[in-house]
Amino acid sequence: MGISERMSGNEAVAHALKQINPDVMPAFPITPSTEIPQFVASMVANGEIDTEFIPVESEHSSMSAAIGASSAGARTLTATSSCGLALMWEVLYVAASNRLPILMEVVNRALSGPININAEHSDSMGARDSGWIQIYAENNQEVYDNTLQAYRISEHPDVKLPIMICQDGFITSHAVENITLVEDEAAKAFVGTYEPEHFLLKENERMAVGPYAVSPYCMEAKRAQAQAMINAKRVILEVAAEYEKISGRKYGFFESYHLEDAEYAVVAIGSACGTIKDAIDLLRKQGIKAGLLKVRVFRPFPGEEMAEALRGCKAVAIMDRCEGYNGNGGPLGAELTAAMYRAKLTAQTVNLIYGLSGRDVKVSDAEEVFRKLKALADGENLFGEYPYLGLRSR
């Protein structure tokens, strides 16, 4: 079971897309996600898939065309990064409120300015409240696995929401790693075909999409949409359990790494988690009970479950690869701290900003975080005011 290969994150996405063979892909080039539409266009040109590729004139049009295609009954996807995602912002909400299960491969990159092409989560975090499911990956294997699971989640009748599959720009998207692929037949059988209940082109039926709605109707529509996001929690776990059967790989809302007995924990998203795991291995050898909570699913936000997993910790560092520009830290910090308060956790917490605009995270950086966490638990705050990790002092 499984085929060993080596490929980059973008290639892994392309391989999953080849197995899915979606109906329509509108896309616009932007670094570092450009390779994905390029790979799709070349698979179309070589007759490897029969997807209709639309080379649109902007990302706003790419999401707009995706909304049209998905409303018309097509299994639809696009890919983007950074400013491209920001340009889509208005219509992201339209896609979600129309309950369209569009897949978007997001290769995370810093928003301008200054203009910078490297990994940061500010782009997808900016869209965190747009009604899209968001699933993040640590490495190429996870990007591939998450992509194969995407439509099963988004198209589920209890969900019907668009989904972002996120990976870190360049670190994951362009670096080549070993990967185990699911065999074509098993992948295709797992993903299945898309059979929407209603769509614009359905035989013997007409449909109207995108109404104006007055106050007596709007609030109920929004509550129903919120329920879909709540339902997604159950569906994400069901799909992961099924995926484990064909892949042997286990997925949940998050990964716990030495968390069960951890006194000091870091919570983070994405590629930096691999580095943090290395630091934990070193610290564990020194007898320091360090652990990691690696967030996979950010939307829906599994706050209760994360808080429960952190219950035994004395001090927790919540790391955001995204500046909130609110004087209060990043989005993961704000949301998880609130969840921990509701769960009546008593751990000391700190919200750290790290890795902005591709700033490298080293094993020694992660070790330093854990050492400071230990001091924090002992009553000494070495993090200082508004802590940043890896910031140059001059």
Add this chain to the structure above:
Amino acid sequence: MEQTTTFNFREIQERPDRLAPGHRMCAGCGGTIAVRNVLKAIHPGDRAVVGNATGCLEVSTFMYPYTAYEDSYIHNAFENAGATMSGVQTAYKALKKKGKIQEEYKFITFGGDGGTYDIGLQSLSGAMERGHDMVYVCYDNGAYMNTGIQRSSATPMYADTTTTPAGRESVGKPQTRKDLAAVIAAHNIPYVAQTTFIGNMKDLYVKAERAIYTPGAAFLNIMAPCPRGWRYDAPDIIEICKLGVETCYWPLFEVIDGKWRLSYEPRKKLPLEDFLCKQGRFKHLFKPENEYLIEAFQEEVDRRWEELKKRCEE
């Protein structure tokens, strides 16, 4: 492309409306006259998906839980009607290819001049350039009427709008209007036409039918007066359209496969004043001290008419 279009007035008028009555547009609205008549050009039995940019038309014809459209319909946002319909049309191609749908569809999307000349221009340009088999119809009433008569790049010069108000220091909109039909013709698509409500709607019908049944991208620009924004007596709409054409303010033409063709040339061109004097938005031009403005406007109309005639002679 040479197409024969038969025009049987009675048969066409007897076709059931694809825009049902009961929508909330104003009495006498030019936009709905445009939509009803364009949709009448779909051959009975053919299926269509109708689209909309945000605007009066959308908020008044698809107010949840009611739709006035007999066909499948999609509205997305203000600036993306072109891209949205390009996605629908591509989905049709994809699903047809995979044998998932059998029926034939036509794709027609409507935008006002704000959603077409201005905020939706990029999305429209992209959809036309990519050559999607669809029709984009602009119902041009020369301002953002839905938000309360703000100027657009389709607003005629000197018009009094709420963002170009005539006043002691202002004579209305200082700029001339954009020639969008020419801009779209420059995309080298198979069919572009400009029309309005004339006579028994033959000109509009023939052009709509050609636009719908020409394979590839097509664009229709329809002058669709707005009684609120133009400030005229609502029943005068047909007279106003006629004066727009007879003064050569709104010429009727087609661009078929790059070849420009005048649809109508007035035997005796009427002075622009005849068109302007019917409309409250130009009232300030008729103050004695502003007569020079009418002359300047006339010169602009003459220049553009001569330019168009030259294009059509080539």
